[in-house]
Amino acid sequence: MAKTTERTMTAEAVRAEVGAGQERLRALLPALTDDGVREPSELPGWSRAHVLSHIEGVALALARQARYGLRGELIEPYDGGRPARAAAIEAGALRDAAALGDAVRAALAEASAAWAVVGPADWSRPVRHRNGDLRSALLAWWRELEIHAADARIGYGPQDWPRELCRHLLDYLAPRVPADLHLVLTDTDGTPVRRYGCVDAPRVTVCGPVTDLAAWLAGRRPHHPLDCRRPGAPAPLPELLDWP
Structure with missing residues (x-):
């Protein structure tokens, strides 16, 4: 069994960290070029465009968990499951830099809007994602956002990750x-x-x-x-x- 020094952050503190991470990613998007998004990412077999397409998809999927969770409804993160997720990433990776940037910005805006309306009493509401709750889904979005922003190799790396x-x-x-x-x-x-x-x-x-x-x-x-x-x-x- 692992023995770690657990640091418990409030959900509101995590949400603030997520907001800062989204702003960092938004600030990097204008520098994307058509040639640049075809270059390899840190993930084997994936270009930068693949990673950005994945960030778009997971932002929307977890925002959907928040929207439905607040209504007391359980829904899968992705319609069609993992096969549909993989197909969407491949299709999304074919877009040019401008279209990719617009799509990621739109997904970040939806994520911001969805998580902003979660109140202090809502974080324990159940969601389908890993049979968790809204707090665990927000933590998942934080990890996905920061780790894959680094994977994309667009000017941000693990050395830039927040200490928290x-x-x-x-x-x-x-x-x-x-x-x-x-x-x-x-x-x-x-x-x-x-x-x-x-x-x-x-x-x-x-x-x-x-x-x-x-x-x-x-x-x-x-x-x-x-x-x-x-x-x-x-x-x-x-x-x-x-x-x-």
């Missing part, structure tokens, strides 16, 4: 650590040490800035090399399990 997001990722992604490992993450920027796995298992210590630790745990490239050590010697980074 990084701390959230270090907790949320704890299930990626194998149970037969005692993993200790030490942040050189001062975040409390995170411990995962079994304390009786072989100990592995990974040290670096919190943004790089979060990037690695999220399956992304750290901006700086991480220092990984097993007792007495440097070691390669351990293999992680799938996303929760």
Whole structure:
């Protein structure tokens, strides 16, 4: 079982972080070019256009969870499930830079409007997304927004992630650590040490800035090399399990 230092943010604080992240992404969109959106993203097999199309889709899907959740109705995030989601990403990736930018801006506007009307008493309302509630759906949108904005390689990377997001990722992604490992993450920027796995298992210590630790745990490239050590010697980074 993972042992982490849990930091609980209010849903309103998460919503403010999401709003700031949406504004950062909006500010990057005018620089898109037709050639640039065809270039590779950080995700294998996906161009920047694929990632931007995915951001558009997930923004709308989770905004829909908010709209229906407030009405007391449960609905799937995507009509047609994952096959329809994948088809929409492929079709959306064919658009030029102007059309992509307009679509992402429209999706961000819908997300802002949908989440703005969620009140303090509404966050525990159930949603279909992962059988969670409105708060968990908002957290999912925060992760999707920030991680995929970095994946798009349009001027924003994991090294730019807010510290609060990084701390959230270090907790949320704890299930990626194998149970037969005692993993200790030490942040050189001062975040409390995170411990995962079994304390009786072989100990592995990974040290670096919190943004790089979060990037690695999220399956992304750290901006700086991480220092990984097993007792007495440097070691390669351990293999992680799938996303929760």
